[in-house]
Amino acid sequence: MLLWRQFTMEWKLYLRDRGATFWTFAFPVIMLLGFGFIFRGGTGPATTLVWITRTAAAPSDQALEQALAQTPVKVLRLSPEEASARWAKGETAAQLESAPNGHHLRVNSYLMAQGQTAAQIVQQANLVAQAKAQGLNPELIPVSLESPGGRVAPNYAAFLLPGLLGLNLLSIGLFSVGMVNVAYREKGKFRRLGVTPLPKWIFLLGQVLQRLTVSLVQSIILLATGRFALGIHNQGSYPEFFLVVIIGTGAFMAMGFALSSLANTVEGYGAISNLVFFPMMLLSGVYFTLDAAPVWIQKAVMALPLSPYIKALRGIFNDGAHLSNYLPGLGLVLIWGILCFGIAVKRFRWT
Amino acid sequence: MIDLALRVRGIRKQYPKVLAVAGVDLEVRRGEVFGLLGPNGAGKTTTLEMIEGLTPADAGEIEILGLDWKHHGREIRSLIGVQLQSTSLFNKITPREALDLYGAYYPTRRSAQELLELVQLTDKADAYHTTLSGGQQQRLALALALVNDPELVFLDEPTTGLDPQARRSLWGVVRGMKAEGRTVILTTHYMEEAEALCDRLAIMDHGVILSEGSPTELIAQLGLPSIVELTFEGPAPDSVSFSAHLGLPVDARGERWEIPTADPKSALPAILGAAETCAVPFCQIHVRRATLEDVFLHRTGRSLRE
Numbered sequence: 001m002l003l004w005r006q007f008t009m010e011w012k013l014y015l016r017d018r019g020a021t022f023w024t025f026a027f028p029v030i031m032l033l034g035f036g037f038i039f040r041g042g043t044g045p046a047t048t049l050v051w052i053t054r055t056a057a058a059p060s061d062q063a064l065e066q067a068l069a070q071t072p073v074k075v076l077r078l079s080p081e082e083a084s085a086r087w088a089k090g091e092t093a094a095q096l097e098s099a100p101n102g103h104h105l106r107v108n109s110y111l112m113a114q115g116q117t118a119a120q121i122v123q124q125a126n127l128v129a130q131a132k133a134q135g136l137n138p139e140l141i142p143v144s145l146e147s148p149g150g151r152v153a154p155n156y157a158a159f160l161l162p163g164l165l166g167l168n169l170l171s172i173g174l175f176s177v178g179m180v181n182v183a184y185r186e187k188g189k190f191r192r193l194g195v196t197p198l199p200k201w202i203f204l205l206g207q208v209l210q211r212l213t214v215s216l217v218q219s220i221i222l223l224a225t226g227r228f229a230l231g232i233h234n235q236g237s238y239p240e241f242f243l244v245v246i247i248g249t250g251a252f253m254a255m256g257f258a259l260s261s262l263a264n265t266v267e268g269y270g271a272i273s274n275l276v277f278f279p280m281m282l283l284s285g286v287y288f289t290l291d292a293a294p295v296w297i298q299k300a301v302m303a304l305p306l307s308p309y310i311k312a313l314r315g316i317f318n319d320g321a322h323l324s325n326y327l328p329g330l331g332l333v334l335i336w337g338i339l340c341f342g343i344a345v346k347r348f349r350w351t
Numbered sequence: 352m353i354d355l356a357l358r359v360r361g362i363r364k365q366y367p368k369v370l371a372v373a374g375v376d377l378e379v380r381r382g383e384v385f386g387l388l389g390p391n392g393a394g395k396t397t398t399l400e401m402i403e404g405l406t407p408a409d410a411g412e413i414e415i416l417g418l419d420w421k422h423h424g425r426e427i428r429s430l431i432g433v434q435l436q437s438t439s440l441f442n443k444i445t446p447r448e449a450l451d452l453y454g455a456y457y458p459t460r461r462s463a464q465e466l467l468e469l470v471q472l473t474d475k476a477d478a479y480h481t482t483l484s485g486g487q488q489q490r491l492a493l494a495l496a497l498v499n500d501p502e503l504v505f506l507d508e509p510t511t512g513l514d515p516q517a518r519r520s521l522w523g524v525v526r527g528m529k530a531e532g533r534t535v536i537l538t539t540h541y542m543e544e545a546e547a548l549c550d551r552l553a554i555m556d557h558g559v560i561l562s563e564g565s566p567t568e569l570i571a572q573l574g575l576p577s578i579v580e581l582t583f584e585g586p587a588p589d590s591v592s593f594s595a596h597l598g599l600p601v602d603a604r605g606e607r608w609e610i611p612t613a614d615p616k617s618a619l620p621a622i623l624g625a626a627e628t629c630a631v632p633f634c635q636i637h638v639r640r641a642t643l644e645d646v647f648l649h650r651t652g653r654s655l656r657e
Binding site: 009187188189192196351 | 441
């Protein structure tokens with residue numbers, strides 16, 4: 001059967017490009033291992049506070065140090081010279097300077113998210129230290145890092161894995177599939193096919209199916225790495241997880257194909273795909289909350305496919321939820337995929 | 352009507368900055384080898400690509416083997432074989448795989464082995480496409496054009512970039528196609544190729560067809576079957592006063608003058624006399640039969656390779 005032939009040939013040619021094959025599979029694994037080792041323990045990213053040491057230590061300093069030891073902030077004691085050198089290099093997110101009449105905090109304007117968090121924790125620790133000095137025994141409210149399904153993971157990387165996979169599959173669809181297609185067309189690699197009776201949809205579907213199986217292999221490698229190297233376990237059902245992977249990958253690849261029909265050059269495609277990729281990533285509400293955005297943006301964003309896709313991946317993987325909880329969202333992803341594939345077939349050109 | 356392999360009426364193609372094809376009519380009979388002869392940029396490739404269905408024509412009609420693109424696209428594609436001017440395949444496909452894969456797209460197909468033998472690529476059958484030389488890639492492209500046992504074959508500059516020996520062997524393949532009853536339409540800017548292969552040809556320049564016929568007809572149409580050539584050491588001098596004295600047009604071309612004539616027997620003494628009078632410092636003189644190159648020169652005022 002022609003589709004099968006096309007599919008197996010795509011795989012054959014794909015595997016012969018060893019460099020590309022290796023990096024496709026290695027990249028998400030490296031990312032996951034990187035995060036896994038950086039964020040060992042279940043607390044998520046910690047911030048470092050630079051504390052400038054002064055010659056005459058006040059007793060209150062010791063109390064503050066004790067209070068800070070119970071927070072996720074890592075304290076780095078530096079001499080005034082070392083501290084100002086580090087600050088000037090822009091590596092310090094927050095810096096604490098103690099003077100006889102009190103403390104002063106500096107927060108790096110470029111590392112505001114981490115700096116502000118560290119600063120607030122220092123404020124609290126300082127209040128605790130002061131209260132203790134007055135003979136009180138204040139208690140910090142305990143904080144735990146949990147998924148929406150109420151799960152606490154021993155390794156923070158567990159929370160990253162599904163999002164990492166999802167984002168990686170989106171970028172494969174937009175960048176590797178779409179861009180490669182534009183590049184091939186620009187180099188005239190499709191022209192010879194254009195004078196054969198090969199139907200466009202078989203050619204496109206062959207590519208989609210091949211990349212789909214690539215992404216399945218990629219997911220399996222990533223899951224296996226998480227499990228055996230970091231002890232991260234899938235809480236839900238594997239078939240359901242992979243089904244979601246397939247639906248999402250197919251949709252994003254179709255999106256890549258559809259976008260590739262809009263560009264004539266690789267450069268042009270780069271601009272178009274970034275125009276789609278970044279808003280989708282930033283506005284999906286997956287990595288940042290959109291509470292501050294206008295309501296119409298929040299509503300418009302609900303129609304984008306990335307958010308329901310990542311939600312389903314995370315829900316199944318981290319909370320052991322069932323696929324059935326995500327049907328409307330996955331339906332939306334599926335509709336995007338079918339529409340994009342239709343556009344891709346209709347607009348695909350050999351030259 | 353039925354014996355026409357191709358009928359083209361008034362096809363045009365306007366590119367943003369240039370009118371590539373400005374209304375071309377063609378009729379090619381079944382079983383014939385037909386050539387489109389013209390310099391680079393004449394519009395040959397665009398004409399061919401419109402006929403092959405690769406580039407949409409802005410206007411005009413195209414009928415291939417009695418079928419039109421609008422209603423019978425797939426059918427036409429399965430009956431024609433195409434060698435593009437440059438065939439870019441996937442880097443890591445081998446000739447054998449390419450022939451098997453492309454063969455699978457057609458209802459009828461020839462075996463990869465047979466085609467590899469035909470174009471003498473058996474020893475490179477399993478090498479990656481990127482490792483083939485230009486000539487080998489060209490031969491693979493030719494084999495791909497035959498993979499569906501086509502009735503009508505299009506070859507776009509099939510011998511460009513080939514060494515003389517490879518060119519001769521490709522001519523043999525084209526003659527073989529004709530012997531098998533296929534219709535062949537090819538483009539070339541080599542007049543000796545057109546003369547050697549084509550039953551009929553059309554001379555094309557600036558997007559239009561200037562004249563059409565068999566090579567001998569075209570040369571006969573010129574009415575000046577002989578050319579007297581005077582060769583100089585170094586660039587030829589200005590020919591205006593000599594031409595006026597002689598009373599015949601003279602084309603100065605690089606290191607020689609060319610004087611077309613219908614009657615070399617009487618022209619030769621006149622030329623020698625005029626050369627004597629004007630003290631023309633030529634070093635050689637000879638008379639030759641007119642070729643397609645001269646036909647082209649006469650029609651366009653410029654040479655094919657310019």
